[in-house]
Amino acid sequence: MKIQQAHPHPRFNAAGTKVVFTSDWTGYCQVYEAEGPEFRGCRRRSRRAREPTEGEQHVANETCRVAAALAAAWIGGPATGGAEAGAGMTFGPGDLCLLVGERASLVERRAADLFAAEVRRRTALDVPVGSVARAKHALVAGTAASGDEASAFAEQRPEVAKLGPDGYCLATTPDANGRLHVVGQSPSGVVAGLGKLLRLARYAERAVVVPAVTLTDTPQLPVRGIYFATHFGNFYHVAPLDEVDRVIEDFALWGGNSLTVWFDMHHFSGFDDPAAQAHVGRLKHFGETARGLGMQFGLAFLANEAYNTSPEPLRAKWLPGWPHYHVELCPSKPEGLALTGKWQAQILSAFPNVDFIWTWPYDQGGCACDQCKPWGANGFLRASEQLARLYHERFPEGKVWLSTWLFDSLSGAQGEYAGLLRYLREQKPSWLGGILGGTHGDALPKVLDERPDPERYPLTCFPEISMYQMSPWGGCGANPLPGFCGRLMDNLRERTPFVRGRIQGGWPYSEGIYEDLNKFLWSQFFWSPGRPTEDMLAEYASYYLCPEATADAVRLFHLLEETHPRTNWRVRNLAQAEEAWALAEALDARLPTWAKASWRWRLLYVRAAIDHVLKSNRHVTAEARSALQPLCDELVRLYHAQNTFIRPAPLPTPKDTANLALDHPVRVSSTHPECADSERMLTNGILAQDDPQDFWVHDPSKEKTAWVVVDLGESKAIKEVRLQFRGLYGQFWFVPSSLAFEVSDDGERFQQVMTSQAVPKEGSEYSPDLRTCEIGMKGRYLRLTLGASQHVAPPYPGALELTEVEVYGP
Incomplete structure (x- = not known):
């Protein structure tokens, strides 16, 4: 495979007749000169020539820019062929x-309809x-079997016969009959070829x-997928079907x-639950959309999945x-x-076509009983076999993929990888x-390279592009992760060769539309793993x-x-927020109308705006709340997230100035x-x-109990203390077994006030309400003394935690 690595630096000469660019497609960086395109507005005109209209000049300039870019980028082309660029047409x-052939498939x-609709929209x-x-010119799109014109083109072009699965050939210089061609090896190749042409084209009024x-071009990896997490009221779960269809269509393109x-299953009481039936219908629709695009x-x-009415004696x-x-x-x-098995069979029987399934161990799922542990190498495998x-029985030719998500990472579940390989x-x-x-993370576990018979049990990956270093997911808008994705891509590139027993591709994990750029990066990586990430970013931005x-x-x-890692309204690093905001404002002023109004841009713009507010005002001020509210409202509308947690976090509660302990020293x-x-x-x-x-959190390696001393600054009447305990996974964690309160005027001699064992029970349902x-x-x-922790199991056995201590007067 040959990939352009040198920065192209394309330039036209003053007359607009030639383009000069750099390329390393021969293996050495060289400077090339090529004849420029014969487009309207590109060459110098005589003084007698009509001056172009503003629209014509814009299109002409764009055409020249495209020609330069095409001449400089991807000169060597992908493994199955190459690229040549020359004069184009407006x-x-x-x-x-x-033009689609008389025997063209529905795909x-x-x-073709998608191509025409996108041109019309722009x-x-x-x-x-x-x-x-x-029309005088016709773009012929199809496979060689779809019609006579595509077939004749394929016979004349030997490179078409050399295309691999799902590959395509673009030849957009009009022939003697005014025909341009996009011919695919398969219907999916036609979809991908038309998508590529859409991204190469330029648009004006x-x-x-x-x-x-x-x-x-032919894709190098056979699995170029995406996983829609269709649950928890996220975009895929609740958005109008046509909006989700558009995401699927773009992914196919x-x-x-x-x-x-x-x-x-856990959302429903059973298969006959009306809500369950509605959801089955929704998922079937997505399947029809995907298969209608050649996917x-x-x-x-989940291997041991169940409805929320499952019998308690049978639970894991x-x-x-x-x-x-x-x-x-x-x-x-x-x-x-x-x-x-009964429930899983009902689901499988509800779908007319299921090309493959996944069997999943955790998150949710799993069983820690003695007969099932370690889950990934024991009970999980037995449930997966069933x-x-x-x-x-229903789909004999289908494929079963076994996930290793969270293997060897949960307490009491070590030895899963070793057991699976055995x-x-x-x-x-x-x-x-x-x-x-x-x-x-940004690396696939090396232990998977040790699996036996790797060609029989090929490896795919599941890049996590939705939750990484962010909570709530998508809560502040777009989450571009080119660096994170690039590191995982580099890790996968080391596992060459890709297809034979190594990496066959994968399915990134998507919870919504906010990670659109990350989806695009992975789709391009799975198509051409050697392609530089910066090229992918540029193609996305340009299109x-x-x-x-x-x-x-x-x-x-x-x-x-750089400003991405965050939890609710706490952002780890906002150093680059102002530069990002300045760029976002400048871009917003330059974008064409259709791009400026698009959800892709709005998610990027809102993200930059939120970071600007947080950098300027911090999140706890009234000014910040006023500025953040309309931005949050826009995200809720875009996500259709009125009733889900995959949305902006609630705006911060204003600090209670009546709290005597607020911002006071603590020991x-x-x-x-x-x-x-x-x-x-x-x-x-x-x-x-x-x-x-x-x-x-206290240090359990030093002590079983712990104390906290709050200095109120001066002696004050204390009516009550309010405590907020720690919660995880919807439950109370790291709770003390008792509380004791003392007061002092000098910080040395304390008088006991009260002791109490009225504390939350470890593992009970969490409530953020403060305890008075x-x-x-x-x-x-x-002084507050915390008794020994109720938390005795890993992780962090014996740890004591508190979120907040508030003190109030009469």
Whole structure:
């Protein structure tokens, strides 16, 4: 494969007749000179020539820019061919139609309609679609089998016969009959080819510039998928069907060929629940959309999944720290395994076409009983075997992918990878089609390279592009992660060769539209793993925003990643927020109308605006709340998130100035080394619902109990103390067994006020409400002693935590 690595620096000469550029496609960086395009407005005109209109000049300048870019970028082309660029054409009203063959498949016809609709949306130019040419020039789109014209083109061009699966050939220099061609090896190749041409073209009012390019391209990886997490009221769960369809269509135009969805049982009381039936219908619609674009469609299953009405005696055991719905079933109980199978069979039977399934271990899922542990190498495999059998009874040719998500990372579940590899070596399961490697970080576990028979059990990946370093997911708008994605891509590139026994592609994990750029990056990586990330960013910016502002947009993407890590309204680093905001404002003024109004740009713009507000005002001020509210409201509208947690966090609660402890000094007996200086958070007025990362934790390696002393500055009457305890996974965690309160005027001699064991029970349902303790004494110093922790199991056994200490007078 040859990829342009040198920076092109394309330049036209003064007459506009030649373009000079750099390229390293021969293996050495060289300077090249090529004849420039014969476009309107590109060359110098004689004084007698008519001056072009503003619209014509814009299109002409764009055409010249495109020609330069095409000449400089991807000169070597992909593995199956190459790229050539030359003169292109500007098409106005009545100049161009789209010709599909008389034998074209529904996929090819759908791709043609999408191409025409996108041109119309951007330019108001109508490009008729049909089997009969209705303009001087016609773009022929299809496979060689779809019609006579595509077939004749394929016979004349030997490179078409060399295309690999889903590859395409673009030849957009009009032939003697005025034909331009997009010919695919498959209907999916036609979709991808038309998508590429859309991204190469340039747009103006009632005009489209089609560059004259000859390009053959074939995807290198066979699995180019996306996973829609269709649950929890996220975008895929609640948005209008046509909006989700548009996301699927765009993904297919990017070259994607696989969609996975999940029927999350725990939302429903049973398969006959009206809400469950409605959701099945929704997922079937997405499957029809995907298959109508030439994509495969698959279902994800938790191996021991259950409805929220599952029988309690059959439920699985879980351990603290396990993400669990607490309704899953134990497969070591025969009735539990049978009931899980019955429910899974109902779901499978509801879908007419399921090309593959996933069997998933955790998040949610799992069982920690003695008969099932370690889950990933024991109970999970037995439950997965049953699921695979049920699936193959209905879809004999389908493929089963086994996920290793969270393997060896939860308490009480070590040895899962080792057990899985042993199972593959000894059992050689025929039901298993491949491994879906789970990773929350920027590297795929190396242990997966040690699996036996890697060609029989190929490896795919599951890039986490939705939740990384952010809570709530998408709560502040777009989350561009080019650096994070790039590091994982580099890790995967090291596992060459890709297809034969190594990486066959994957499915990024998507919770909504806010990670659109990340989706695009992975679709392009799976198509061509060697392609530089910066090239992908530039293509996205040029197509979805503005060609003239590509460099600024790419810079904005990187800046937004630098300010990305956040929890609610706490942002780790806002140093680049002002530069990002300045770029966003400048870009907003330059974008064409259609791009400026698009949800893709609005999510980027809102994100920059939110960071600007947080940098300027901090999140706890009245000014910040006033500025943030309309931005949050826009995100809720874009996500259709009126009734879901995948939305902006609630605006912070104003600090209560009646709190006598607010921002006053605190001393503690110890602080955990991983949370150094966290004691200052005890009196900063920030509650858990505003920032769940704002808490103090003591050091259990030094002491079983702990004390906290708050200095009120002077002796004051204390009516009551209010405490907020720590919550995780919807439950109370790290709770003391008792409380004791003392007051002092000098900080040395304390008088005991009260003791209490009225504390939350560890593991009970969490509530952020503050617990009130009556004091009724006067003093400058308040000392709170926390009894031994109720939390005795990993992680952090014996730890004590508090979120906030508030003190109030009469």
